[in-house]
Amino acid sequence: AGGEASEGACGAALVAAATAAGHRCLPIPGASSAAAALSVAGDALGHGFVFHGFLDAKGVSQAHFAGHSFAGAEMTRLAVVQPSRVSKLVYLDAAVDYKLHAELMAEAGWGPPDDPALAAIFRGAALRHPEYGGVKAPALNIKVVFDGPIPVRPHDDEASKRYVKLAEQRDIVGVQIKQFERGVARGETLLLRNTTHGGFLHDPAQQQVFVPAM
Secondary structure (H helix, E strand, O other): OEEEOOOHHHHHHHHHHHHHOOOOEOOOOOOOHHHHHHHHOOOHHHHHHHHHHHHHHHOOOOEEEEEEOOHHHHHHHHHHHOHHHEEEEEEEOOOOOHHHHHHHHHHHOOOOOOOHHHHHHHHOOOOOOOOHHHOOOOEEEEEEOOOOOOOOOOOOOHHHHHHHHHHHHOOHHHHHHHHHHHHOOOEEEEEEOOOOOOHHHHOHHHHHHHOOOO
């Protein structure tokens, strides 16, 4: 059994592809940026029981968990506090160190996101590096990497452009890959190129690469 925490068209496309590949997919209500904010802030009980209750309601004792972006924080926290419920983690460009990014944002002069839940992640007093050392289950880090400059959107403001430039200069993507590989005892990394943070989820060519590995 598996669940994915992405929402919208990307999540629906991934569920369809994974189902076609033979997975039983159970999209998780309440798996959102708000839950991610709780997990990063260390609210293990409030966060974990969202998933615990969901699995119980479905009659599932243990599951693979796949999540995109901010869902990585949720999954990591779940694997640490309730390891018996997790048979595998699949990070869909979701193995992110928010403490590292928050420090980079502050240096670039880029304020927190407008979304209150996401802003809580970057403002959290308990913000910390990922607890990969506590993950006992197998884990797959599907990571988008860039062969050239990290893309900058035309409408981005100057602070966000400085942030992207700093991230590129310090190879933040590479740093996070190494962080995952050092921390997760049973972790593997699959690199995706010629795509974007959200684009690979609904790209059939990319799905052919990463869905079988899930």
